[in-house]
Amino acid sequence: MISSFAWRNLWRNKLRSFVIITAVTLGIFAGIFLMAFMNGMVNDRVQTIIGTEISHIQIHRPGFMDSDLFTLRIANADSVVNVVNKIPGVSAATKRIVINSMAASAETGTGVKITGIDPENEKKVTSLYTKIIEGRYLDATGKNPIVIGETLAKKLKVGLKNKIIITVQDVNNNITGGAFRVVGIYRTDNNMFDEANVYVRNSDISALSGLDGKEAHEVAILLNNNDATEAAGKAVAACFPQLEVKDWLKISPEAGYLVSAMDQYMYIFMVVILLALCFGIINTMLMVIMERVRELGMLMAIGMNKLKVFMMIMLETVFLSLTGGVLGIVGGYFVTRYFEHAGINLYFWKEAFASMGYSAMVYPVIEPGTMIIVTIMVIVTGIFSSLYPAYKALKLNPSQAIRS
Amino acid sequence: MSIIEIKGLHKVYDGKSLPVYAVNGIDIKIEAGEFTAVVGPSGSGKTTLLNIVGGLDEPTEGEVFIDGVKITGLSGKEKTDFRMKNIGFVFQAYNLIPVFTAKENVEFILHLQGKPKAERERRTKELLEAVGLGDRMDSRPNKLSGGQQQRVAVARALASKPKFILADEPTANLDSKSTDNLLEIMEKLNREENITFLFSTHDQRVVSKARRVITIQDGVVVSDIRK
Structure with a gap:
């Protein structure tokens, strides 16, 4: 019933929830799509290195x-x-x-x-x-x-x-x-x-x-x-x-570094997006707490213990984050899948890309593992964002809150 | 044994310059089945008294026993648990959960107590029928009148089978008809099911129905009349 309560609370102020869910959706969508875009660029570069320049393995004296x-x-x-x-x-x-x-x-x-x-x-x-x-x-x-x-x-x-x-x-x-x-x-x-x-x-x-x-x-x-x-x-x-046998990662170590470094950059980028969203979510949840001081006081008065109050606030925050997060992930997935086949033609910057060894035609790619990691990151962000608002709720004095 | 026993109760708040003596030495015993109103002017200390009796506030000095259990000095967690099992609250502003139906509002406290679903549903139905809202169980608070909302609040207060009901100015926001209706229901519950009620009120209609009226002024009991 606490989870049902938390879910329904989410829709009390539809406009406010819609605004923050939209912000989370767009943030996660942008993050997912950018990750897929960069992943596509790097994959293409690696495949070019392997397919045109060095192949997978070379044997020499x-x-x-x-x-x-x-x-x-x-x-x-x-x-x-x-x-x-x-x-x-x-x-x-x-x-x-x-x-x-x-x-x-x-x-x-x-x-x-x-x-x-x-x-x-x-x-x-x-x-x-x-x-x-x-x-x-x-x-x-x-x-x-x-x-x-x-x-x-x-x-x-x-x-x-x-x-x-x-x-x-x-x-x-x-x-x-x-x-x-x-x-x-x-x-x-x-x-x-x-x-x-x-x-x-x-x-x-x-x-x-x-x-x-x-x-x-x-x-x-x-x-x-x-x-x-x-x-x-x-x-x-x-x-x-x-004979000396070397694979592409040893022949062209920069290709391997490129893959691992890009992965790290993308996760850092996603953390920055989530951190920015985190403050938006905290702000929203603090407004929620302020609006519901009397109700929270009543709930504590009739016997809802602190753990359940904490759980309720945390679930509301996680639901808020996850609703936007799932929409962003699903949107990002389908848009990525579309461009994975259609490609994105950046011919305006063709020369600039070519000078760095990249193709101007980018085919974004997203791995299922990345989607799972991003989903977990969104849930963790929700939990993290709930801590301060939930703490504020727990600090309420029921007798004062009821009369506020 | 008294349901409520208050001994030497004092509550002092830190004022801006001087301490404020909200309750200044109160001794009261309330027996099971009493229908008691606490009256007094604003600032007389009646809300502070009810908060302490309800385990929502801690006195500066003195003790409160509920059915023989000393509740003053309990930890926050113990008090929360005690309130859930032993005290029913009715508030001036109804304080129903707006996203829940009438049925769910009543059921919620039983859920907090961990009662099984079948028992929750049976008890909720009984109580809402007892307060005359058997046909409005699925209505949300915003679809109910003030009087109906307060009746849901009474049903919610009774759900956990508390030792007594503590009502802080329950009729303050109601019109005459709703007040009469609510008082009739509470009197009936008191008479037929021996449920103890303790009110704070300004409302003379409530005072006239009460069988015991305790008047407080400046934090002390100035009269205690049984009718």
């Missing part, structure tokens, strides 16, 4: 990642790829030759990372082929084709069919060079990546460097999902104890 030494090559990379492809959780694997070098056009030159790929296998591991905005992706046709990023193309002032001179080290430690013709220009959401990475066929760069075609600096592995990273990483490492 020990020391290669720190030094990029040309000589630190995996001798029989094809057999490594074959073994990896049989490990549970692995979607695909491919070998790469990776050389930090110089690329020069007729106008200018710059340092780039040349990645020699097997075009068909690379398609299974990274989404580079989907990022082509001009020309075509690498295939078996043509002599020394190269795919470069849009930003690099602008920097080198080259376009399709133009030549780029690549200077590399060969197996005899001599400097050698080759002319590559631009067949495709790609664009990812990361300008810095586009400026620094060019792609050629593995066979072409092997021939230029004097490699036998079986060697590679890197084996890149795509998994079925991010959750399989740890288990698959251990399985791969167990197969190749002499």
